[in-house]
Amino acid sequence: MSGLQLLAPAGLIALLGLPLVVLYHMRQTTPVVRDVPSLRFWRMAMREEADQDRFKRPPITLLFILHLLLIALLAFALARPAASRAIGGFASRTEPSHVILLLDGSTSMSATDPQTGEPLFDSARNVALDRLEGLREGDVATVILMGTHSSTYEATDTAGLRSVADRLRSVSLPGGRADLNAALELTADLMLPSMRDEVVVITDGAVAADPSIVERVGASVELVSLSGGNDNVAITDIATKASPSNPGEQQLYARIANFGAAPVTAPVVISADGIELSRADVTIDPNGDAEELTQDLPAGAATVDVQVEALDALPADNRASSVLQQGNEFGLRILYVADVPTKLQRALGVLPGAKITLASPTEAAATRIEGAFDLAVYEHVLPPTSLPNTPVLLVNPPVGGLLPMDGVMANPLADRVSAQDPLLHGVELAGVTFGQTPIHRLDATATEVVGATGGPLIYRATAPETGQPMVVLAFDVALSNLPQRVAFPILMANIASELAPSPLPASTALGEPLDYRPRPGAATVRITPPVGEPLDLAIAVDAGSGADQGAAPAEPLRVTTYADTGQPGQYLVTELDADGNEIGVGRFVVNAGHPRESDLTPNPELAGVLSQAKPIGDAGEASSLADLWPALAVVAFLLLLFEWLVMLLPRRRVRRVRRLATAPVR
Numbered sequence: 001m002s003g004l005q006l007l008a009p010a011g012l013i014a015l016l017g018l019p020l021v022v023l024y025h026m027r028q029t030t031p032v033v034r035d036v037p038s039l040r041f042w043r044m045a046m047r048e049e050a051d052q053d054r055f056k057r058p059p060i061t062l063l064f065i066l067h068l069l070l071i072a073l074l075a076f077a078l079a080r081p082a083a084s085r086a087i088g089g090f091a092s093r094t095e096p097s098h099v100i101l102l103l104d105g106s107t108s109m110s111a112t113d114p115q116t117g118e119p120l121f122d123s124a125r126n127v128a129l130d131r132l133e134g135l136r137e138g139d140v141a142t143v144i145l146m147g148t149h150s151s152t153y154e155a156t157d158t159a160g161l162r163s164v165a166d167r168l169r170s171v172s173l174p175g176g177r178a179d180l181n182a183a184l185e186l187t188a189d190l191m192l193p194s195m196r197d198e199v200v201v202i203t204d205g206a207v208a209a210d211p212s213i214v215e216r217v218g219a220s221v222e223l224v225s226l227s228g229g230n231d232n233v234a235i236t237d238i239a240t241k242a243s244p245s246n247p248g249e250q251q252l253y254a255r256i257a258n259f260g261a262a263p264v265t266a267p268v269v270i271s272a273d274g275i276e277l278s279r280a281d282v283t284i285d286p287n288g289d290a291e292e293l294t295q296d297l298p299a300g301a302a303t304v305d306v307q308v309e310a311l312d313a314l315p316a317d318n319r320a321s322s323v324l325q326q327g328n329e330f331g332l333r334i335l336y337v338a339d340v341p342t343k344l345q346r347a348l349g350v351l352p353g354a355k356i357t358l359a360s361p362t363e364a365a366a367t368r369i370e371g372a373f374d375l376a377v378y379e380h381v382l383p384p385t386s387l388p389n390t391p392v393l394l395v396n397p398p399v400g401g402l403l404p405m406d407g408v409m410a411n412p413l414a415d416r417v418s419a420q421d422p423l424l425h426g427v428e429l430a431g432v433t434f435g436q437t438p439i440h441r442l443d444a445t446a447t448e449v450v451g452a453t454g455g456p457l458i459y460r461a462t463a464p465e466t467g468q469p470m471v472v473l474a475f476d477v478a479l480s481n482l483p484q485r486v487a488f489p490i491l492m493a494n495i496a497s498e499l500a501p502s503p504l505p506a507s508t509a510l511g512e513p514l515d516y517r518p519r520p521g522a523a524t525v526r527i528t529p530p531v532g533e534p535l536d537l538a539i540a541v542d543a544g545s546g547a548d549q550g551a552a553p554a555e556p557l558r559v560t561t562y563a564d565t566g567q568p569g570q571y572l573v574t575e576l577d578a579d580g581n582e583i584g585v586g587r588f589v590v591n592a593g594h595p596r597e598s599d600l601t602p603n604p605e606l607a608g609v610l611s612q613a614k615p616i617g618d619a620g621e622a623s624s625l626a627d628l629w630p631a632l633a634v635v636a637f638l639l640l641l642f643e644w645l646v647m648l649l650p651r652r653r654v655r656r657v658r659r660l661a662t663a664p665v666r
Contacts, residue, residue: 004081011078017071025058025067066643070636077632096138098195100187100219101128103168104203105147106178107510107566107597111204111229111313120226121173124202127224131200132165142190144183147174148511148566152186172531175566176511177597180207184217191218191616200224201610205602209609221613225602229313231260233284234598235306235320238507238591242350243296250324252295254306258284259599266310268293272301272324282308288599297324313600316568317593323506323570332496332503333357333372337364338379343483344395347492348377353503354496375500379477389466391499396476402464403472404441412437412452412475421449423458423471423494427487435479440472460498471495504573504586510594514562514571519584522575525560530569536576537562568592 006012058064109121116123132141132155141161143153151174155161180201191197197219205225214221237255244251258264265283269276270293277295284291297304301324308318332354336345339360349356359367361381369376369388376388379395382402399405414429429450439455442448446461456474463470482488501517508514518525518539528534537560565571568590575584592598 006079006081008078008080011080012075014075014078015072017075018068021064021067021071022058025061025064063643063646066639066646070639070643073632073636073639077629077636081628081632096140096195097135098140098142098190098192098197099131099135100142100144100190100197100199101131102180102183102187102199102201102203103128103143103145104178104180104201104207105145105174105176106207107173107175107316107568107592107594108204108206108314108600110173110175110316111232111600113226114229119173120204123226124204124224125168125171127202127226128168129165132161132168135161140192140195143168144186145171145174146178146180146183148176149174149563150179150183150186175568175592177594178203178207181210181213184209184213184221187219188213188217197615198222199613202226203606204600205606206597206600207606208603209606211609211612214609214613217613218616219613220615221610223607223610225607227602230600230602231262232312232314232317232598232600233258233260233264233266233308233310234314234317234593235308235591236290236317236593236595236598238304238306238320238322238593240297240304240322240324240506246296249299250297250301252293252297252304252306252322254293254295254320255290256282256284256293256308257288257290257595257598258286259288259601260312261286264310266308269305269307269309270295271305271307272297273303274305314592314598317591317598320591320593321507321570321589323587323589332500333374334496334500335359335364335367335369335373335376336379337361337377337381337383339381342379342477343488344377344379344477344492347483347489348496350489351493351496351503352505375496386465387463387468387470389468391468392463392470393473393495393499394470395473397472397474399438404443405438406441407439407454409437409439409452409454411435412454412457414450414457415453416448416451418447418449422498423449423460423491425494426490427494428485429487431481432485432487433481434475437475440474469499471499505588507589507591508565510568510590510592510597511566514565514588515559517559518575521577522583523578524576524580525562526574526576527562528572528574529564530567530571532567535562535564565590 103124105121109124110119112118113120113123128143132143135141137158139161141155141164143164145151145153151171153164153167155164180203187199199217199219199221201221202224203226205227234257235254236257237253239253240250241253242251243249252270254270256268263283263285265281267279268282270278277297282291282293293306303321303323305319305321310318312318332351334348334351334354334356336348336356337359338345341358345356345358348354357373361383364376365384369390373390375393376390377393377395378397380398382394382397387402394403397403412434414432414434417429418424434452434457437452437455437457440459442456442459443461446456446459448456448459450456450458456472458474459472461470461472462468477483482491501519504516505514514527523539525537525539526534527537539560570587570589573586573588574582577583
């Protein structure tokens with residue numbers, strides 16, 4: 001025992017019982033049993049002696065010493081002595097405990113535990129349940145289940161602890177990626193100064209922690225690492241694009257990685273709409289190396305699947321799928337109006353989900369555009385009357401049309417660039433030539449994105465009369481070297497993303513939130529996951545600032561986000577109008593393979609980083625104290641038992657002497 005402290009010194013007041021015990025024993029004496037013929041004169045002698053000696057020296061007997069020890073033990077126990085170490089297993093905690101369990105629910109926890117044959121998540125859940133069962137009345141528990149997004153369960157009493165335990169037994173693996181840093185930041189905000197905080201991280205070790213965040217936790221962090229098999233092959237990426245060799249068809253791209261320590265050779269099967277297209281043995285080098293595959297897909301195919309037939313620790317990431325056709329409702333519907341199509345058509349055609357309708361100016365004038373197309377692109381031409389009521393991209397619009405122009409720039413160079421504009425994200429314009437370009441006169445609604453000395457080259461504005469968003473490329477694409485650069489398709493993708501509703505992606509990475517803009521008129525987006533109940537997402541509305549009551553309602557924000565993409569499989573997306581009528585149905589796929597989650601190798605630095613977490617102030621010393629009153633209570637009980645035996649034995653001896661005295665003489 002070291003560092004002995006008295007947590008309740010007022011309990012020593014009970015030591016006042018010691019003089020009372022002494023007085024009691026000074027007044028009380030044990031009479032000697034004697035056989036006398038008469039008590040007449042004996043009683044008179046005893047009365048005289050009692051009057052003269054009312055208080056005598058206390059007898060130093062075993063019973064007297066036991067009584068003093070009992071009072072001293074009780075007083076010491078009431079003072080709540082505490083030591084830095086438990087004594088003989090009898091000591092108890094001095095303060096209620098607050099246990100915070102960080103439970104890893106990422107996809108890697110679905111790997112098989114080699115010891116139990118069950119998923120690692122089941123083993124981790126059992127560890128968490130054991131910690132909860134060890135809590136007592138007055139303790140507090142918080143469980144943070146880390147996955148695609150963190151779920152928190154709290155309990156402050158016995159009923160709450162049972163409820164949290166029941167929820168843990170029934171909860172399924174959330175999947176996705178575990179953000180340990182976010183969970184540790186939340187943990188730092190959950191510290192309870194009046195309690196002994198304990199933080200326990202239960203994981204397979206395939207996570208990382210920021211040392212600066214760990215240092216701010218404010219309590220020691222215990223790591224419970226569950227070891228699974230590290231050998232794993234995974235399809236970490238899958239995508240499709242327009243086939244460069246076969247117009248009208250799509251080409252598959254897949255990346256297969258081997259995170260094990262030995263090379264793996266396994267069959268890889270590619271199927272479209274359930275029909276096998278190819279099967280080949282692929283050898284993948286170890287330690288994270290990967291093989292990349294491409295495959296032309298038949299025209300009209302709706303889905304494609306890739307499967308690696310290998311036995312490893314995480315079978316879920318051995319298969320990946322993608323949607324090839326979303327249908328007219330969820331594709332990017334583009335009307336491309338031009339007398340002679342240029343390379344712009346190709347750049348638009350490779351956009352994800354793009355469906356291009358070619359039309360001459362005459363055909364476009366007779367076509368219903370509003371509601372039928374998400375984006376109208378005019379190259380070298382303008383509509384005969386006014387722009388359609390839909391987002392518009394104008395490329396090299398003719399002089400004398402709807403847009404005012406003043407002269408021509410011979411060979412402009414971009415010397416004014418709004419680098420932070422979303423249209424230029426990932427676009428490098430150094431060395432780009434633009435050729436002869438008209439000088440556009442910008443109105444109050446226009447914002448220059450790229451400009452030359454004479455005037456704007458790329459700008460955004462509001463379309464006249466319709467008020468729709470508009471982007472203008474003032475230069476002629478055919479006279480520029482931009483189409484020969486990687487920047488050109490990136491620029492077209494950025495423009496389409498700004499102007500038109502983003503198409504529903506064919507597939508998304510595990511744990512990545514889905515962001516897309518629904519069709520005009522959609523009031524609710526209903527997403528049905530592979531397992532579980534559908535979730536209705538009301539499209540957020542921008543209430544504006546300072547809107548008066550009775551003013552026209554603001555337009556819905558045309559972006560919705562769905563974050564629960566932790567379960568691999570196919571998700572169904574349904575758009576509903578304000579009356580609940582279905583106006584579009586689409587699909588997207590979440591695949592289990594991920595460069596981080598499929599790598600099951602434990603992080604060797606995790607334990608060292610978590611060990612840097614220290615309690616704030618004296619919390620560490622206070623939390624290590626153990627209350628000794630239970631041990632003192634046990635000793636006091638044993639003394640009471642011994643005192644009872646001491647009191648019992650003389651009475652038995654007296655009764656035995658009396659029986660012998662009264663026995664008849666034979």
